[in-house]
Amino acid sequence: MHAPVSAAALAEADRATRAADRARRNGALVTHAILILGVALFALPIWIVLMGSTHDAATISRGEVPLLPGAEGLANYLTAWGEGSAKTTRAPVSAMMLNSFVMALLITFGKIAISLTSAYAVVFFRFPGRMLAFWSIFITLMLPVEVRIFPTFKVVSDLGLVNTYAGLIVPLIASATATLLFRQFFLTIPDELVEAAKMDGAGPLRFFKDVVLPLSTTNMAALFVIMFVYGWNQYLWPLLITTTGDVETIVIGIVRMLGSEADTDWHIVMATTVMALLPPVAVVILMQRWFVKGLVESEK
Numbered sequence: 001m002h003a004p005v006s007a008a009a010l011a012e013a014d015r016a017t018r019a020a021d022r023a024r025r026n027g028a029l030v031t032h033a034i035l036i037l038g039v040a041l042f043a044l045p046i047w048i049v050l051m052g053s054t055h056d057a058a059t060i061s062r063g064e065v066p067l068l069p070g071a072e073g074l075a076n077y078l079t080a081w082g083e084g085s086a087k088t089t090r091a092p093v094s095a096m097m098l099n100s101f102v103m104a105l106l107i108t109f110g111k112i113a114i115s116l117t118s119a120y121a122v123v124f125f126r127f128p129g130r131m132l133a134f135w136s137i138f139i140t141l142m143l144p145v146e147v148r149i150f151p152t153f154k155v156v157s158d159l160g161l162v163n164t165y166a167g168l169i170v171p172l173i174a175s176a177t178a179t180l181l182f183r184q185f186f187l188t189i190p191d192e193l194v195e196a197a198k199m200d201g202a203g204p205l206r207f208f209k210d211v212v213l214p215l216s217t218t219n220m221a222a223l224f225v226i227m228f229v230y231g232w233n234q235y236l237w238p239l240l241i242t243t244t245g246d247v248e249t250i251v252i253g254i255v256r257m258l259g260s261e262a263d264t265d266w267h268i269v270m271a272t273t274v275m276a277l278l279p280p281v282a283v284v285i286l287m288q289r290w291f292v293k294g295l296v297e298s299e300k
Contacts (some may be wrong), residue, residue: 015024046277053077055116060266070265080271085257087265091245093272096253099168103238103249104231106169110219111227111291120208122179123186124194127296134183140176141250145236153240167241168249178223185219186212225287229280250276 051066054073059066084091122134152171161167189212197207238249248256254276256270284291 006282013186043110048165049270051275053267053274055267057265057267060270061262076267076271077275080268080275084253084272085268089245089253089256089261091248091253091256093250093253093275095245096248096250097275097279098166098253099247099277100232100249102165103234104228104279105166106165107172107231107234108224108227110173111178112223113176113238114173115175115182115223116213116216116220118179119182119186120212123183124204124207137176137179149236149240156241161241163242163244163247165247168238168247172231172237175227178227181223182216182219183227185216189215211221218290220294221287221290225283225291229281232280 048065048067051069052060053076055070056072056076057064059070080093082092082094083180084093118137123128135250156162156167156171159167161170193211194207197211202210233251234249235251235255238252239255242248242252250272254269254272258264
């Protein structure tokens with residue numbers, strides 16, 4: 001028979017349980033406080049830029065850091081969208097946003113298309129030098145952009161593609177990373193599925209269209225998000241390849257809006273910066289579910 005539990009032992013156990021609950025609550029409070037502090041530190045510069053874009057030039061030029069919205073927001077955004085900075089570039093944000101959108105979209109689709117077909121060839125075809133071709137693609141990951149940017153510029157310049165969409169897009173359109181990711185995914189496709197497709201009379205193109213592409217949808221969606229943000233945020237290459245406003249991207253436009261302290265329309269620059277943030281943020285939010293699903297499936 002078990003000895004009866006004394007009242008003192010019960011009280012001690014109750015005190016231990018309540019102490020554990022308090023420690024757990026305190027730990028959760030500290031964790032949430034750290035997370036809130038991190039979010040505040042991350043969001044504060046964005047908030048300052050957002051609020052600064054709603055004030056007039058005089059407020060910003062006085063060195064004030066507005067934390068509340070002003071009354072000039074609509075006027076600032078309309079001026080930036082239609083006219084740009086009067087003191088420096090005078091290039092409207094609408095044109096630069098269009099250039100960035102075309103560049104990011106074509107880079108994204110180009111990278112996905114080239115990576116899909118190159119990975120498909122490496123995995124499902126047997127030809128001499130197959131692995132050499134794969135490792136030749138893979139080794140380009142180890143070449144920093146700075147190493148190949150001037151030879152690339154020389155080639156593009158000799159082809160007369162400076163200040164063109166082709167010059168902006170073509171040198172950035174291949175991706176060894178995406179090829180590697182697609183190759184790893186294709187290797188998980190069971191041989192039985194390939195044999196079944198062959199027995200059904202499917203040729204390489206039909207197998208690619210009816211089997212490989214549908215299976216790769218989530219991977220393509222995840223890569224779309226990554227590559228769109230990559231293309232949108234490109235700075236160094238557009239800076240080299242564009243010398244006029246015709247194909248100037250929004251990132252380069254923001255840099256060229258910055259003159260000396262007195263010659264910068266800071267309220268217009270801030271409004272432009274906020275607008276430049278919107279497309280990549282919208283892509284990430286709209287495709288968040290597909291993005292996470294694609295990354296998780298890639299890791300399986």
